[in-house]
Amino acid sequence: MKRNKHMKTMIDLSYPAVKTVTRKLAAVAALTLICATGLGVPPGGGGGGNTGGGTIYFIGPWDGAQQGGTAVMRTMNSDGSNNRQLGFGLFGNPSAALHGGRRWFLYHRPIADSYYLDGTQRFELFAYRDDYDSGLNNNSTTKVQLTNDIDLQAKPWNTAWVSGDQQISFKARRWSGGVVVAGGIYTASPVFDANGNITGLVAQPTTPAIPFPLVETAPGDLWPAFEDYSWGPGERVVYTEVGTHDLLIADLLGSPHQRIFAGYALWPQWSPDGTKIAFTTSTLGIATIKENGTQFRVIISPTSNWSAYRPYFSPTGSHIAFTGQTESPLNLDVNRATATGSNLTDLTNQPAPFSESINHTFGGGGWR
Secondary structure, eight states: OOOOTTOOOOOBOOOOOOOOOOOOOOOSOOOOOOOOOSSOOOTTTTSSSSSOOSEEEEEEEOTTOOTTOOEEEEEEETTSOSOEEOOTTOOSEEOSSOBTTBOEEEEEEEEEEEEOTTSOEEEEEEEEETTOBTTTBOSTTTEEEOOOOTTEEEEEEEEEEOTTSSOEEEEEEEEETTEEEEEEEEEEOEEEOTTSOEEEESSOOOSOSEEOOEEEEETTEEEESEEEEEEEGGGEEEEEETTTOOEEEEETTOOOOEEEEOSOOEEEEEOTTSSEEEEEOTTSOEEEEETTSOOOEEEEOOBTTEEEEEEEEOTTSSEEEEEEEETTTTEEEEEEEETTSOSOEESSOOOTTOOBBOOTTTTOOEEO
């Protein structure tokens, strides 16, 4: 295979020593979008034309908020129509499919007056139904605590549904005897009742489904050696390596980790058919690459006053949605383009300081 500075032949990962990251991101917030299938939405997302279909979930202003007001989860069609607010206080990564006619969101919530052994706030994973509202519909049916383990320290907001919605996953590390002893991607199987409601987990996760070596992300602070990840078909996961920010692929079968991109990658997302991976570049543009490390292409290039990050594929794989960030004045908007980078469209086009995007701080949103 022909090689260039952007790609490397797939090799077994030997976990080299972590390098110092020399480039710092200037982005203030980040967008997460996900694709939705099975919604019965026409190809135009309800507005006609070919815009990818499905429904986009994102973070935006509360309908009654003034500028600078509270952010909430919002939804819209792929053509930007029917932009509306979901329940107040609802955030998280949505399930790929509807269950009992409802979509479920994964979100880590802090546990009051409870702390991990390192002294940081304890977080546990919750499932929220799409009609959850902290003031109007807050009950044990719409809000379900999934994990409950003081020794399993999750990285908040780093969650994902495994392909097929039969398992949930999250990044975490395990404590024992006052030290961190394991870490990686943990998975668990949610329990659905006859109405499609989540009632809990089949079992609490005890060991990582995909283990990673532990590295220091700060002096004396050990975490598994990956940052962001995304599931693809066949229970495979693409992730970015701590330090190098290279792209690698692993799976639930224990196969050797394989490096597919030697460069600086952030927030990778697998296409629905598993043939392509989109990610944010070091210059805050968007690139795609084949799963075998070939055909690296920059499809969205930044400008001096605008950057793009956190791409997500449409249900058909024909389009991507992502955050477009204007530097001056600072503002975030949900953008859409074809999977090759053409027909770039700002779907929200809110003037600063209003922003409509999926904010990484809340870890929520997607295109489903």
